[in-house]
Amino acid sequence: MGRFTNEQLLKLQQNLKVGRCPNCGYEGNKDVCPEEMHLVSLDIDSRHTVGLESLGSYPVVMAVCPNCGFISLFSKKFLCR
Numbered sequence: 162m163g164r165f166t167n168e169q170l171l172k173l174q175q176n177l178k179v180g181r182c183p184n185c186g187y188e189g190n191k192d193v194c195p196e197e198m199h200l201v202s203l204d205i206d207s208r209h210t211v212g213l214e215s216l217g218s219y220p221v222v223m224a225v226c227p228n229c230g231f232i233s234l235f236s237k238k239f240l241c242r
């Protein structure tokens with residue numbers, strides 16, 4: 162699993178403009194998860210055992226509200242350019 166450097170994390174934090182938490186209304190900075198996450202989709206049409214070759218993945222950055230734990234996901238492609 163990839164991990165962001167401190168420099169990247171700072172840049173990501175600056176690019177996040179989520180504003181108020183949609184759940185609890187907290188307005189402070191969100192905690193950016195230092196690990197690169199991947200949304201994984203399964204090929205649900207093939208009804209056999211799932212193998213790695215049938216997995217699709219999409220790189221995302223996860224930001225967590227430190228007050229209530231609400232999670233926001235961003236495409237890494239947009240935040241890391």
Ligand SMILES: [Zn+2]
Pocket residue numbers: 182183184185186187226227228229230231
């Ligand atoms: Zn919250």
